[in-house]
Amino acid sequence: MTSGQQTDSARGAPGAAGPALRVEGLSRHFGSLRAVDDVSFEVAPGSRHAVIGPNGAGKSTLFALVAGALPATSGSVWLHGEDVTSLTEHGRARRGLVRTFQHSSLFLTATARENVLLAVQRRHGIQARPWGAVRRRRALLEEADAVLERLFLHRRSGQAAGALSHGERRQLEVAVALATSPSVLLLDEPAAGMSPADTQAFQEIVLALPSDVTVLLVEHDLDLVFGVADRVTVMQLGQHLLTGDPAQVRASDAVQKAYLGAEDTSELFVDEEGG
Numbered sequence: 001m002t003s004g005q006q007t008d009s010a011r012g013a014p015g016a017a018g019p020a021l022r023v024e025g026l027s028r029h030f031g032s033l034r035a036v037d038d039v040s041f042e043v044a045p046g047s048r049h050a051v052i053g054p055n056g057a058g059k060s061t062l063f064a065l066v067a068g069a070l071p072a073t074s075g076s077v078w079l080h081g082e083d084v085t086s087l088t089e090h091g092r093a094r095r096g097l098v099r100t101f102q103h104s105s106l107f108l109t110a111t112a113r114e115n116v117l118l119a120v121q122r123r124h125g126i127q128a129r130p131w132g133a134v135r136r137r138r139a140l141l142e143e144a145d146a147v148l149e150r151l152f153l154h155r156r157s158g159q160a161a162g163a164l165s166h167g168e169r170r171q172l173e174v175a176v177a178l179a180t181s182p183s184v185l186l187l188d189e190p191a192a193g194m195s196p197a198d199t200q201a202f203q204e205i206v207l208a209l210p211s212d213v214t215v216l217l218v219e220h221d222l223d224l225v226f227g228v229a230d231r232v233t234v235m236q237l238g239q240h241l242l243t244g245d246p247a248q249v250r251a252s253d254a255v256q257k258a259y260l261g262a263e264d265t266s267e268l269f270v271d272e273e274g275g
């Protein structure tokens, strides 16, 4: 079974209608600062949903609240209709809400394949005796290789993670997350530090993710956001400004003013037609 071939139970409630992810009145205060202030929005199953906003808008804090890395001051996080607010990051990951890390969490001396294999093994609960029977080993390797191929890393599978380029490492981080079989994949500023060419390549990777994996992406790079997202949430000063489809967000005066703090917004959203 590959990451794209999962049981309904691994994806949350079988055949569940309703959002894959919902945040309801979510707040996080640091002293008197409301870094995230009463934010509510929903992420539809299978969506590529981006969270954007100017510096200090609260995106990273929101991401940490959703992932379970930071406790909320108030509000709740729902995964496939289940309230996961009280669960740790690990508990949420076990239910399918899996994040990548902005800073590398890879074993740099292990190969790309070994990094993915470890995640596959963890998913199957194999820790003490990783290799077991030959047949089982082969099945696990096939699963790891399928993930590497989906992430366009199969030609690099024998390379040590530390020998990969920055962009390839970011790909591998997604591969490791995908190998744990998430229903909702959280991507934390994947384009940070990437060259334009790497960012372009990463766009293809996000587009190639299994369609039944819901993706929530926090990202600065608007080219990447508008290249992959079917839904965008905009934050400003900790508050939810707008959730809409990309065209609505591009057309919103409020969004453009939030970014520039001014009326001159002509350069902000440049699409391929130059508009």
Ligand SMILES: Nc1ncnc2c1ncn2[C@@H]1O[C@H](COP(=O)(O)OP(=O)(O)OP(=O)(O)O)[C@@H](O)[C@H]1O
Pocket (backbone or CB within 6 Å): 030, 033, 034, 035, 053, 054, 055, 056, 057, 058, 059, 060, 061, 062
């Ligand atoms: N641990 C913390 N303690 C105090 N203030 C914090 C903490 N983390 C974030 N903040 C503040 O909360 C606000 C939101 O920060 P956050 O990093 O979530 O915004 P962001 O939208 O991700 O910004 P950027 O785009 O610059 O990464 C900022 O004013 C920030 O200084």
